[in-house]
Amino acid sequence: MLQRVQSTNETRSERNYQVAKWACFVISLLLIAFAYVDVGTISIGSNNYNLSLIRLNKAIAYTIAILGLQVVIGYTGQIALGQSFFFGTGAYISAWLIADHSWPFLLTLLIVVPSCFLLGMVLGLPALRIRGLYLALLTFGLAAVFPSIVKLDKLYSYTGGAGGKLTSNYKFIAPAWLPFDEVAQALQKIPLLGGFFGDGPLSTREESRLWKYILFSLIAGLCFWLVHNLIHSRPGRAMRAIRDNETSAATSGVNLAITKTLSFGVASALGGVGGAIYVAEVGIASPDDFSSLVAIYLIVGLVVGGVGTLPGAVVGGLIYALVPDWASSTQSISFVPERWLQGPTGSLILGILLIVLTLFLPGGVVAGWRRLKSKMIAKQ
Numbered sequence: 001m002l003q004r005v006q007s008t009n010e011t012r013s014e015r016n017y018q019v020a021k022w023a024c025f026v027i028s029l030l031l032i033a034f035a036y037v038d039v040g041t042i043s044i045g046s047n048n049y050n051l052s053l054i055r056l057n058k059a060i061a062y063t064i065a066i067l068g069l070q071v072v073i074g075y076t077g078q079i080a081l082g083q084s085f086f087f088g089t090g091a092y093i094s095a096w097l098i099a100d101h102s103w104p105f106l107l108t109l110l111i112v113v114p115s116c117f118l119l120g121m122v123l124g125l126p127a128l129r130i131r132g133l134y135l136a137l138l139t140f141g142l143a144a145v146f147p148s149i150v151k152l153d154k155l156y157s158y159t160g161g162a163g164g165k166l167t168s169n170y171k172f173i174a175p176a177w178l179p180f181d182e183v184a185q186a187l188q189k190i191p192l193l194g195g196f197f198g199d200g201p202l203s204t205r206e207e208s209r210l211w212k213y214i215l216f217s218l219i220a221g222l223c224f225w226l227v228h229n230l231i232h233s234r235p236g237r238a239m240r241a242i243r244d245n246e247t248s249a250a251t252s253g254v255n256l257a258i259t260k261t262l263s264f265g266v267a268s269a270l271g272g273v274g275g276a277i278y279v280a281e282v283g284i285a286s287p288d289d290f291s292s293l294v295a296i297y298l299i300v301g302l303v304v305g306g307v308g309t310l311p312g313a314v315v316g317g318l319i320y321a322l323v324p325d326w327a328s329s330t331q332s333i334s335f336v337p338e339r340w341l342q343g344p345t346g347s348l349i350l351g352i353l354l355i356v357l358t359l360f361l362p363g364g365v366v367a368g369w370r371r372l373k374s375k376m377i378a379k380q
Contacts, residue, residue, distance in 0.1 A: 029217055030214075032056070033210055033213050034187055034197050034210070035197055036051050036052055036053055036056070037184075037198070037202065037209055037210055038198065039051075048329065049326045049329055050329070051322075056321070057212060057216055058321045059317045059318050059320070059322065060216045060219075060317065061216075061274045061281065062274065062320045063220060063274070064223050064270050064271075064274035064277065064317075065083055065086075065317075066083075066302050066316045066320075067224065067227055067313040068266065068268065068270030069298060070227070070302065070308065071266050072264055074309070075263070075308060076240075078131070078135060078263065078264070079131075079132060079135050079136040079139075080135065081136050081143060081295055082138075082141070082142035083143070083267070085290075086116050086119070086267075086268040086275070087274055087275040087294065087298070088150070088287075089116055089119065090271060090274065091278055091285045092165060092275075093108065093112050094275070094276035094285075095279045096158050096159070097111060105276070106215075109273060109276060112273065113273060116268045116269045117268060117269040118265070119268060120264045120267060121264055121265040121268075124260060124264025125261060127261070128260060140292065140295065143291075143295035144292040146287075146290055146291075146292075147288065162287060163286075164284045164287065165284065167279060168283035170283075172208050173211070174207040178207075178211070181201050184197060184198065184201070212280070212281065219273065219277065223270060223273060224310060224313075227266075227310065238255070239262075239263055242259055297320050301320040304357055305317075306365060306366035309367065311366045312365070312366040312367075315364070315365045315366060323353065
């Protein structure tokens with residue numbers, strides 16, 4: 001009886017901890033939104049780094065695409081390098097529906113999700129016969145040919161060819177019942193910290209930016225919740241069994257064909273959602289934004305954040321969206337010659353970061369943080 005009471009208390013404490021953790025996370029998201037509704041600057045030494053909701057919205061798009069890679073690579077163990085194909089597919093479908101058929105953004109997701117899911121399952125069928133480097137090469141080929149496909153003359157009326165498909169005429173209008181202005185003015189009255197949240201009422205454009213950020217964050221939260229439930233369900237356990245040992249999974253009764261194609265379908269659907277959010281933010285679906293280089297960057301974000309961890313997708317999305325731009329904005333670093341910081345240093349520093357993390361944190365940022373956290377708890 002005593003053991004049962006202790007177990008109940010531990011469960012209640014764990015639940016309270018999770019509620020408090022997520023409450024702090026949501027409050028942090030809202031504070032960031034109001035603080036950087038316009039372009040803000042973070043100063044480190046003599047370097048100034050810009051941060052805005054535009055970049056954070058791009059980070060959300062990348063995060064959802066990397067979340068899809070977590071499903072197929074991190075939890076199923078299939079080496080798939082073609083996520084930019086589905087990222088671009090979702091972007092173009094959404095852009096076409098918004099620009100040519102005047103669909104609202106949320107409604108386009110009803111077409112993007114099933115279309116990318118089915119396309120991913122079909123293109124994932126080769127995974128039933130090939131694996132390893134051959135599967136990686138095949139999927140990377142999809143990413144390489146995507147820009148050429150959308151430039152075809154036969155698809156010009158749908159994709160806009162090399163010029164891309166514009167959606168900039170579509171406006172995100174914040175619902176009138178959301179008290180954005182009241183919250184902003186309340187935050188501005190906080191002693192010592194109010195200056196971080198601007199001064200005066202919000203403009204219509206700023207309210208629109210806030211609404212987009214919150215809407216995209218809600219979509220991302222829904223995606224994470226669905227993937228979390230999937231991973232802890234019976235199909236999710238089957239995916240992890242395939243990752244750990246495919247032969248043992250087959251002998252244990254796991255249907256390899258269905259499980260693998262399902263993982264490819266889910267990953268592709270998430271890639272499509274990320275692409276739809278990306279094009280809704282930038283206002284144009286352009287072939288150059290969905291090249292094979294994007295596929296590589298998404299893999300880099302996956303590895304740096306942590307393969308097989310849901311928080312790793314968030315870390316990877318932020319790194320992809322911020323590190324290259326911030327690296328290019330770096331003007332001076334102690335003991336580093338200034339000429340080394342001239343030119344396209346964003347990709348260089350991102351590559352160096354990947355090498356360093358691979359050597360010293362092979363499990364990614366999230367795995368490193370968990371190891372550090374466990375050591376701190378053990379010392380206590």
